[in-house]
Amino acid sequence: MREDADEVQYFCEKCFSHPELIAEVKDRGVFLENCPICHGLNVQALSIDDATLRRMLRAFFRLYFSEFEYNEHVGGESLGFILFGKNKIFDLDSSIANEGEFEAAVSSVESGWYPPSDVEVSLGGGYWDGALLFSPYDWLDSEIYKIFARSLTTNYYELIEPLRALFISIRANVSRQVTSDLHLHRARKGFDKRYSARGEIVGTSYAFTPYSGKFIGAPPISTAVEGRFNRAHISVLYAASDESTAVSEIRPEPGQIVSVGKFKQVKPLLLADFSISSIKPYLTDATFQQLHRIISFDMVLSVPVADDARPIYLIPQLVADVIRSEGFDGIAFDSTLSIGRNYVIFKPEAFEFVEGSEAVCVVNKLQWKTSRLPVRSAKISKENDDWVEEPNTLASTLDGLIEMHRRRVKGARRERP
Ligand SMILES: [Zn+2]
Numbered sequence: 001m002r003e004d005a006d007e008v009q010y011f012c013e014k015c016f017s018h019p020e021l022i023a024e025v026k027d028r029g030v031f032l033e034n035c036p037i038c039h040g041l042n043v044q045a046l047s048i049d050d051a052t053l054r055r056m057l058r059a060f061f062r063l064y065f066s067e068f069e070y071n072e073h074v075g076g077e078s079l080g081f082i083l084f085g086k087n088k089i090f091d092l093d094s095s096i097a098n099e100g101e102f103e104a105a106v107s108s109v110e111s112g113w114y115p116p117s118d119v120e121v122s123l124g125g126g127y128w129d130g131a132l133l134f135s136p137y138d139w140l141d142s143e144i145y146k147i148f149a150r151s152l153t154t155n156y157y158e159l160i161e162p163l164r165a166l167f168i169s170i171r172a173n174v175s176r177q178v179t180s181d182l183h184l185h186r187a188r189k190g191f192d193k194r195y196s197a198r199g200e201i202v203g204t205s206y207a208f209t210p211y212s213g214k215f216i217g218a219p220p221i222s223t224a225v226e227g228r229f230n231r232a233h234i235s236v237l238y239a240a241s242d243e244s245t246a247v248s249e250i251r252p253e254p255g256q257i258v259s260v261g262k263f264k265q266v267k268p269l270l271l272a273d274f275s276i277s278s279i280k281p282y283l284t285d286a287t288f289q290q291l292h293r294i295i296s297f298d299m300v301l302s303v304p305v306a307d308d309a310r311p312i313y314l315i316p317q318l319v320a321d322v323i324r325s326e327g328f329d330g331i332a333f334d335s336t337l338s339i340g341r342n343y344v345i346f347k348p349e350a351f352e353f354v355e356g357s358e359a360v361c362v363v364n365k366l367q368w369k370t371s372r373l374p375v376r377s378a379k380i381s382k383e384n385d386d387w388v389e390e391p392n393t394l395a396s397t398l399d400g401l402i403e404m405h406r407r408r409v410k411g412a413r414r415e416r417p
Pocket of ligand 1: 013
């Protein structure tokens with residue numbers, strides 16, 4: 001592919017959008033005056049033959065793309081074509097960057113789709129035998145899917161042991177000891193008291209006393225209602241890494257007044273953390289399988305559930321049972337409603353309210369993004385109908401939610417005009 005086999009090709013820090021790739025290049029790169037791909041000036045860069053960079057890139061290709069998207073034998077476009085531009089991996093201005101140089105570099109990294117050794121991930125599954133590789137975001141781990149589908153028809157206690165076996169297979173990868181210093185944010189709709197200013201002639205000014213202390217903490221057991229990770233009368237602390245995520249997660253309405261406050265950790269915690277902070281533990285086919293399982297857990301835990309689909313809470317509640325009985329004190333995962341992370345703490349007493357951190361805010365504006373879904377015409381005659389009515393709409397609601405989450409994570413893909 002290369003015009004001159006002796007000439008070293010590079011990716012620079014400005015070629016990438018993914019923070020872990022940028023950090024890797026900044027950390028170990030060499031100085032380059034002008035990047036031949038993105039034309040960034042005075043940058044750090046790594047050779048495309050760098051073994052770690054190559055392995056990371058291949059794992060990211062697998063993470064965000066499925067083979068049907070990038071295998072031209074099964075109707076896809078080449079990786080070089082799909083990836084040229086702005087996406088989860090690269091940040092290339094297509095009017096400035098050199099597409100030919102880029103495609104040659106990607107082609108070199110993807111060479112060897114079916115690696116003979118266990119040093120890097122495969123990019124092909126053997127399509128001639130009908131096997132295609134899927135992005136972990138396109139296809140739930142089949143063992144996990146089976147259990148979650150059964151959870152809507154089988155009592156939860158029947159499923160605890162099979163789910164435990166799956167959790168144990170990824171336990172080491174998601175275990176995170178947090179000894180101290182975790183500060184979390186909580187939000188609660190409403191406020192304690194409202195005051196109006198005396199003697200105002202035009203209009204009225206208000207001041208508020210927010211909920212604070214135990215009134216913004218985990219609810220008492222006697223009044224605790226069912227939540228995503230708790231059955232009724234179980235008190236857990238739901239919190240977030242930042243105020244805006246905490247507010248988003250309670251889903252306030254525009255104009256609603258919300259109390260917020262901070263909590264600080266006072267006891268060491270063992271958390272099951274499902275966010276992927278680094279691709280590096282998953283650079284081979286075998287370890288990539290574990291990544292798939294972790295992402296499957298994460299997708300099912302974090303999909304937003306509408307009020308009319310609340311029986312789906314059975315699934316995260318079942319996961320919480322297993323994780324708690326494995327000795328964990330809580331769960332952490334990325335929010336789908338905001339940029340931060342969510343925490344579910346099984347022992348609320350591990351956190352103390354930070355005196356004076358309480359505040360009141362009003363929700364000015366919510367922004368909803370919608371996309372059209374297929375509509376079946378009511379006029380179709382039975383003989384010509386390609387659609388079958390779903391026998392269990394709850395199970396398909398779960399599939400639909402996961403599909404929605406998938407689109408959000410993977411983003412739009414480059415299409416030929
Ligand atoms: Zn560059």
